[in-house]
Amino acid sequence: MIAIGNLALFLALLASIYSVVASVYGGLRRRRDFAASGEHAAWACWGAVLVATAVMVHALVTHDFSIKYVASYSSTTLPLRFRVAALWGGMEGSLLFWVVILTSMFAVALWQNRERNRELMPFVTATVMTTTAFFLALLAFITPPFAQLAYIPAEGTDLNPLLQNYWMQIHPPTLYMGYVSWTIPFGFAIAALATGRLDDLWIRTTRRWVLAAWFFLACGNLLGARWAYEVLGWGGYWAWDPVENAAFMPLMTGTAYLHSVMIQERKDMLKVWNMSLIILTFCLTIFGTFLTRSGVISSVHSFTESGLGPFFLSFLAVVIVISVGLLIYRLKDLRPRHQLDSVLSRESAFLFNNLLLVGIAFATFWGTIFPVLSEWVRGVKITVGPPFFNQVNAPLGIGLLLLMGIGPIIAWRRSTVANLARTFLWPTVIGVAGGVVAFAVGVRSLSPMLVISMSAFVIYTIVWEFHRGATARRSMVGESYGTALMALFTKNQRRYGGYVIHLGVVFMFIGVTMSSVYRVEEMYTVSPGESFSIGDYDLAYQGVRDLSDDHVARLAATLVVSQNGEQIAVLEPEKRFYKRPEQPATEVAFRSTLKDDLYVILGSAEGEVATFQAYINPLVAWLWLGGIVLMIGTGIAIVPLRTVRQREKARESASARRPQGA
Amino acid sequence: MNRQAKFVVGIALIVSSIGLLVYSAVDQTKMYMVTVGEYLTAADSYAGTTVRIAGRVAEGSMEWDAGTRDLHFQLDDIEHDGVVTVHFNGLLPDMFSEGRDVIVEGPSTGGEVFEASQVLTSCPSKYEAERADAALEANAEAPETAASY
Numbered sequence: 001m002i003a004i005g006n007l008a009l010f011l012a013l014l015a016s017i018y019s020v021v022a023s024v025y026g027g028l029r030r031r032r033d034f035a036a037s038g039e040h041a042a043w044a045c046w047g048a049v050l051v052a053t054a055v056m057v058h059a060l061v062t063h064d065f066s067i068k069y070v071a072s073y074s075s076t077t078l079p080l081r082f083r084v085a086a087l088w089g090g091m092e093g094s095l096l097f098w099v100v101i102l103t104s105m106f107a108v109a110l111w112q113n114r115e116r117n118r119e120l121m122p123f124v125t126a127t128v129m130t131t132t133a134f135f136l137a138l139l140a141f142i143t144p145p146f147a148q149l150a151y152i153p154a155e156g157t158d159l160n161p162l163l164q165n166y167w168m169q170i171h172p173p174t175l176y177m178g179y180v181s182w183t184i185p186f187g188f189a190i191a192a193l194a195t196g197r198l199d200d201l202w203i204r205t206t207r208r209w210v211l212a213a214w215f216f217l218a219c220g221n222l223l224g225a226r227w228a229y230e231v232l233g234w235g236g237y238w239a240w241d242p243v244e245n246a247a248f249m250p251l252m253t254g255t256a257y258l259h260s261v262m263i264q265e266r267k268d269m270l271k272v273w274n275m276s277l278i279i280l281t282f283c284l285t286i287f288g289t290f291l292t293r294s295g296v297i298s299s300v301h302s303f304t305e306s307g308l309g310p311f312f313l314s315f316l317a318v319v320i321v322i323s324v325g326l327l328i329y330r331l332k333d334l335r336p337r338h339q340l341d342s343v344l345s346r347e348s349a350f351l352f353n354n355l356l357l358v359g360i361a362f363a364t365f366w367g368t369i370f371p372v373l374s375e376w377v378r379g380v381k382i383t384v385g386p387p388f389f390n391q392v393n394a395p396l397g398i399g400l401l402l403l404m405g406i407g408p409i410i411a412w413r414r415s416t417v418a419n420l421a422r423t424f425l426w427p428t429v430i431g432v433a434g435g436v437v438a439f440a441v442g443v444r445s446l447s448p449m450l451v452i453s454m455s456a457f458v459i460y461t462i463v464w465e466f467h468r469g470a471t472a473r474r475s476m477v478g479e480s481y482g483t484a485l486m487a488l489f490t491k492n493q494r495r496y497g498g499y500v501i502h503l504g505v506v507f508m509f510i511g512v513t514m515s516s517v518y519r520v521e522e523m524y525t526v527s528p529g530e531s532f533s534i535g536d537y538d539l540a541y542q543g544v545r546d547l548s549d550d551h552v553a554r555l556a557a558t559l560v561v562s563q564n565g566e567q568i569a570v571l572e573p574e575k576r577f578y579k580r581p582e583q584p585a586t587e588v589a590f591r592s593t594l595k596d597d598l599y600v601i602l603g604s605a606e607g608e609v610a611t612f613q614a615y616i617n618p619l620v621a622w623l624w625l626g627g628i629v630l631m632i633g634t635g636i637a638i639v640p641l642r643t644v645r646q647r648e649k650a651r652e653s654a655s656a657r658r659p660q661g662a
Numbered sequence: 663m664n665r666q667a668k669f670v671v672g673i674a675l676i677v678s679s680i681g682l683l684v685y686s687a688v689d690q691t692k693m694y695m696v697t698v699g700e701y702l703t704a705a706d707s708y709a710g711t712t713v714r715i716a717g718r719v720a721e722g723s724m725e726w727d728a729g730t731r732d733l734h735f736q737l738d739d740i741e742h743d744g745v746v747t748v749h750f751n752g753l754l755p756d757m758f759s760e761g762r763d764v765i766v767e768g769p770s771t772g773g774e775v776f777e778a779s780q781v782l783t784s785c786p787s788k789y790e791a792e793r794a795d796a797a798l799e800a801n802a803e804a805p806e807t808a809a810s811y
Contacts, residue, residue: 343668351669352676359680366684371695381695383714388691392683523752525729584756603753606728613753 002067005055005146012048012099013140015041016133020126027122027194035122039110042125045132046103053100056093056145060086065156068147069093075158075580077551082164088172089159091293091308092145097173098289099135101180102128109184109209117205123191124184131183134315142308161552161578162585167227175220175247179285181213182250186282189275193326198333200265203274207261208638214258215634217251222627233586233601235521235615237623238512240389245368246288249361253281256357259350266412267347269336272327273354279323284361286316291368342414349407356399363392390516398450401509404502405431405458408465427464431457451513455506462499469496490641497637504633507626515597515620523603525611535616537598538562539571544605553577554587557602557610561591573602573612594621693767699743701770708770715746715776716765724760733758733781737766750778757783 019041026034056069060083065071073086073093088097106128113121139145185206192202224244229237238244257277263270290312327334340347367384374382409423434456438449466485473484488496524532528543540560547554554576561569574587590599596618603611694708698717701708715737723736733750740763748766758764758781766778 339666340669342665343672348669348672352672355673355676355680359676363680363684363687367688370688382692383695384688384691385693388687391687391691395683396680523731525731586756604728609728611728611731611753 001055001059001064002146002148005052005059006144008048008052008055009136009140009146012045012052012103013133013136015045015048016129016136019045019129020133023122023126023129027126032118035118035125038122038125038129042103042106042110042129045129046107049096049100049103049132049136052145053087053096056096057084057087060084063156065154066148066152067145068149069145071149071153071156073156073159075156078156078159078164081169082159085163085168085172086159088176089163089168092139092143092147094172094176095135095139095143096145098176098180099132099139101173101176102132102135102183105177105181105184106132109187113205117201119195119197120188120191120202120205123194124187127187127190128183134311138308138311142311158580160581161583162231165227165231167223167231171220171223171227174216174223178213178215178217178220178247179250179288181209181216182254182278182282182285184209185213186278189278190323190326193275193323193330196330196333198271198330200268203261203264208640210254210258210261211634211638214251214254215631215638217247217254218630218634219627221247221251222624222630226624226627229620230588233588235519235599235601235613235617237620240364240367240386242368243288243292245364245389246284246291249364250281250284250288252357252361252364253277253284256354256361257281259357260354263347263350267336267338269338269340269347270351271334271336272331275327275334277354277358279320279327280358280361283316283319286312286319290316344410344415344420346407346410346412349403349410353400353403353407356396356403360393360396360400363396364389367392394447397509398447398454401451401454401458401506404505405454405461408499408502409461427457427461430460445517448513448517451509455510458502458506462503465499466496489636493639493641494637497633497635500633500636501630502633504626504629504631507622507629509626511619511621511623511626515617515623518618520616521613522615523611523613525609528608532612532614534598534614535596536563537616539600539612539614541610541612543608544602544610547574551579553579555602555605556587557605557612559589559600559612561598569598571598571600573600575602575605592621594625595619597621694770697741697743698737698739698746699741701746702744705770705772709772711770712767713770714765714767716740716763717746718763719758719760720745721760724758726754728754735760737764737776746776747774748776748778748781750781752781755781755783 019038021038022034022041023038025031026036026038058064059067059070060074061080063070063074063076069090069092070086073090074083078086086093088094106125109124109128110121113124117124188202188206188209192198221244224247225237228234228239254277257274260270260277261274264274290309293308293312340351342348367388371381371383374380405427406424409427411419411423415423431453435449435453437456438452443449443452466488469488470481470484473479473487474481477484477487479487520535522532522534526532526541528541531538531540533539538561540562542558542560544555544557547556554574556572556574559571559573560567561571569591571589571591573589576585576587577583578585586601588599588601590597596616597620599615599617601613603613605611691712693712693714695714695716696708698715701713701715717737718740720736720738723734725734726732731751731753733748733752733754735748737746737748739745750766755764762783765782766776767780767782768776768778771777
């Protein structure tokens with residue numbers, strides 16, 4: 001079996017290299033036979049990678065401890081679902097998992113484009129297969145997943161107990177898909193540059209890919225935050241850890257791209273900018289993979305240190321040189337056909353939104369690599385912690401929130417002062433009213449007040465947009481108000497799905513701001529029978545039970561929670577100590593409502609005397625709720641509700657409407 | 663001012679304010695990462711800033727009062743290049759014990775006792791590779807049975 005796995009990896013590597021060569025030759029010389037051969041090799045590569053992955057999963061499932069990876073990340077007592085998840089639990093397996101996702105996604109793209117985009121496809125294939133070849137080369141020569149041990153251990157060292165939970169099964173795959181799917185639009189961008197087909201063909205082709213990539217990346221980040229909140233037990237959900245930042249940066253540049261590409265579609269502007277954003281986003285996904293695997297920056301997410309760093313940096317350098325080189329080569333063909341008309345226009349709102357998003361990505365990047373930079377430049381190791389990221393990103397985030405309200409309702413091209421006043425009168429009144437209400441309920445600091453005020457402003461504009469759309473349809477088509485409202489989603493999925501996403505983001509802003517500014521944190525040391533209070537919750541400590549078994553030493557404390565004299569919950573936070581490998585862990589207990597979360601950690605128990613760390617996290621549920629709304633919104637934008645025929649028709653009428661030339 | 667110039671000014675304003683924001687935030691939140699030895703030789707130059715000092719908990723120096731949650735210990739330089747007395751109030755950090763490598767974070771006041779706001783026990787994952795290999799050896803059956811290849 002091991003031989004099959006190794007063979008499959010080498011064949012996949014050969015196929016990917018051949019595919020690159022054949023595709024580039026076929027593309028440059030316009031030889032269809034070579035291009036087709038390149039695609040066939042890409043299919044073959046996919047098949048071989050599937051075989052290698054199947055061998056690895058089979059080995060994990062059947063406890064083949066002669067493979068070092070299997071012996072290091074699983075055991076005979078590990079449940080089946082975690083044995084499968086162990087595929088992405090360690091360095092070698094995670095790289096293999098990366099390649100299997102990439103080649104599978106590309107298989108989908110190849111199938112979609114089997115009769116379309118023949119001119120672009122050779123270079124798309126070459127780009128994606130170059131990336132594939134890089135990862136396969138790492139697997140074949142640097143971190144062989146099927147490396148064998150000189151002896152067969154009776155038992156494996158097992159998956160880290162902190163990874164043995166539900167989230168391990170969904171967070172890494174989602175995030176990896178979020179990272180990997182950007183390769184497809186990047187491939188099309190490079191193909192557009194290489195062929196000189198710089199119209200909006202590549203953008204139309206990749207529209208849904210970009211949305212999918214964005215969706216997975218956003219979900220990956222959210223699921224990671226939720227994992228931290230539920231399992232890691234330090235009371236929060238985001239720590240600006242380097243690896244969290246690594247997943248956050250491409251999300252920001254990707255969001256910028258999603259917005260600015262609309263300007264290119266409508267106005268034929270910002271072409272160079274869009275190319276740069278997609279290149280940047282792809283580079284950031286590679287950079288993120290590098291951060292987790294190089295050991296350059298220490299982090300809770302790190303895999304064990306390895307010698308992969310230089311390879312990733314070299315690959316990144318190659319990507320940057322080729323992409324930027326192509327971009328410069330095509331610069332004169334990318335000149336915009338229009339210019340921005342006015343600072344007071346939707347175009348400029350999009351432009352400023354882009355600057356802020358890229359600004360957030362840049363600030364986050366700077367803070368992440370600062371320790372490395374300062375050591376290089378000044379020889380002193382200086383680090384910046386979460387306060388840095390909060391201090392920089394909070395004002396930029398508030399700026400984004402404001403633009404989220406302005407963007408959808410400000411006129412395209414230019415607005416006069418008079419129609420600005422008309423458009424923004426009511427949203428502004430509602431926004432100010434929101435601020436006043438916040439003040440009335442006791443919000444006194446500036447940033448939460450701004451966030452609430454602007455959230456009210458944004459929510460009003462979104463609701464108003466829906467209302468306006470529905471009323472217009474009702475009078476034009478004669479539908480009932482309800483039908484008209486539903487029809488908006490199917491007729492203009494991207495626009496109205498986008499508004500739903502905005503609504504989710506507003507909820508998230510509210511949740512994040514309020515739970516970080518108004519969080520209450522207390523520590524209590526109590527004996528059984530004693531009580532303590534936090535916020536308006538009273539917690540009575542009943543005692544501690546020992547629930548230890550062979551694998552883990554467990555202490556569980558029982559707390560009866562009451563509010564206004566009424567018992568509302570029983571919380572049982574635990575302290576655990578895993579025996580193999582030796583590792584302490586906290587089992588958080590919390591009670592969540594839309595108003596606040598009561599979150600309790602058992603800090604220590606010495607005899608019957610226990611120390612608790614308790615938090616009140618106000619409105620934190622809105623972060624998760626916002627995440628769900630965001631997923632629904634992306635679903636609305638992405639699911640093909642209309643048939644191909646309807647879409648073609650819509651496109652024809654849209655291009656007929658658009659002024660040509662100019 | 664023509665409209666392109668307005669855009670240039672607008673963009674320049676935003677970009678430079680982001681730059682300024684980053685610069686000032688670094689200045690206000692930076693923490694020096696030092697070893698005990700480095701901290702002791704240049705304590706004055708860190709005055710007024712936050713520092714993270716890496717060292718090892720000296721044997722026999724740990725005093726933990728569970729009632730008041732006060733932790734006192736001596737932080738020894740890993741190369742035995744000096745000792746800092748540390749006080750911390752809070753939950754006893756997981757895996758904290760004498761002989762363990764830890765990082766303490768707190769304001770550099772130059773006083774006798776370093777008042778730590780955080781005590782970080784070094785991440786176990788760093789040692790995972792070594793440990794995993796050791797554990798595998800321990801689990802291995804008698805080497806001769808595995809000598810089939």
